[in-house]
Amino acid sequence: MTAASARRVRRAVAGRGIRVTSVRRQGGGxxxxxxxxxxxxxxxxxxxxxxxxxxxxxxxxxxxxxxxxxxxxxxxxxxxxxxxxxxxxxxxxxxxxxxxxDDLFRNLVEAGERSGTLPAMLDRIATYQEKSENLRRKVRKALVYPAVVLCVAGAVSGILLVKVVPQFEQIFAGFGAELPASTQWVIALSEFVRDWWVTMVGAGLAAVLGVRAMRNRSRALRAVLDRLSLRLPVFGPLIERSSVARCTRTLSTTFAAGVPLVDALESVARAAGNGVFEAAVRRVRAEVATGRQLNTSMRAAGVFPDDVVGMVAVGEESGTLDDMLARSAGWYEQRVDDAVDAIASMIEPMIMAVLGVVVGGLIVAMYLPIFQLGAVIGGP
Structure with a gap:
């Protein structure tokens, strides 16, 4: 049967009086x-x-x-x-x-159907999704690239310690002389990694998967991690700017579509992408529902930049709130682009330097006794 999801297959088959025991995707999922x-x-x-x-x-x-x-x-x-x-x-x-x-997509389509502007609304939705996906992809690239490179560096270092260093250790055993301190340290590290690498890899994977599972289940832990992410050096400002861009873009799209401001803020809270901004938007929504101005509520929330709050104030005064929000979103999306480029230009040489020090240090430590032996043999 062809369907969009396993749930729809179960519903369709159950409607024919057939009891479903399992549903599998054709082609092995x-x-x-x-x-x-x-x-x-x-x-x-x-x-x-x-x-x-x-x-x-x-x-x-x-x-x-x-x-x-x-x-x-x-x-x-x-x-x-x-x-x-x-x-x-x-x-x-x-x-x-x-x-x-999601709810945002459905609410916008419903507004388009009610107003008879469904084609224009679908076009607006597509623009919003494309910009949001582009923003998400850039932030993910900035965060994932250093992690991948460091993992590769760790893997290369591990291979050197587990496979290469033991070969040198056998050679050094026949020297009968005291090895340099750096070489002794590398050999000791190699023995430790060979004895405990399974435990270290297992503990690392367990820690990552455990924190991820706990984050999905615990609101308190998710709030703490989201708060800490905004304080990270280098990456914290990037995450903050992306959240501001996401909030302003979502609010601009929904408000321009005719969605009431209080309902639009609920969609913004769900699309914020960070627990700190989600909680702030919900506080703003509660205050706006009591009749307070949006810019005043945003300023009181304490997480939105002054330039965004100023643009919102101008939009409320001039009746062009959706346009001012769109301008703010475009500005912060550009700032995210600039931050990603800056991080890439800064992180790449730093990572290369770390790789050179770690891998080069291991190699030099292994060859140092051989160089010393050559100097002794070739001496007067």
Missing amino acids: SRRGRVRTGDVAVLSRQLAALTRAGVPLLQALGIIADGTDKSALAALVRALRADVSAGDSVAAALGRHPEHF
Whole structure:
């Protein structure tokens, strides 16, 4: 059976009076069959273009389903088409797939349906998703690259200590002379790593997976980690700027779509990407609901930069809040780009220097006794 998710398969089969025991993805559950965020953005863009051109909604969904080479996306679009053809609104059809379409997406589509501007709203959604995904990708690149390089450096050093150093140790055993202190230290480190590497790797993996699992389950731990992430040297300002850009972009998109400000702030809180900003937005929402101005509430929250608060104040006074928020989002997205480039230009030479010191130090420590022996043999 072709469907967008295992849950829809169970529902469809159960409707025929058949008891379902298990559902498996054809092809062994390859990750290539997943519907990604970028796929949803492309779907929004294509659907907006077709409906703007006057193509009926059901026909547009059929064209998209037949035109994609991604089986999971095609199944998702066909499921949406079946629900809409059965009489559901587009927002209601999207609501049956919360794993692909979040509340923000559904609320914007619902606003577009109510106002008769669904094509324009889909276009706006696609722009928002593309910018959000681009921002997320850049931040991930800045954070992952140093970690990957350091892991590779650790792996290379481990191979040297486990495989190469023992060979030199056998050679040095026949020298009958005292080895330099650096060489003795490297040999001792090699013996320690050979005896305990399984324990160290297992403990490291357990620590990473344990913290990740606890973070997903514990609100308190997640809040602490999010707060600490904003205080990290180099990376803290990057995370803060990306959160500001995400909040302002989301609020601009939802408010411009006609979503009430209080409801829009709820969507902003869910899209903040950081617990500190999420809590701040919820405080702002509570104050705005009592009639307080948005810029005053944002200033009192204590996490939004003064320039953003100033732009919001100008937007509220002039009636151009969505435009001022969009300008702030664009400015902070550009600052994220600049920060990523700066981090890359700074981290790369630092990592190369660390690799040179670690790997070069190990090699020099191993060859130093050989150089000394050569000097003794070649001496007068």
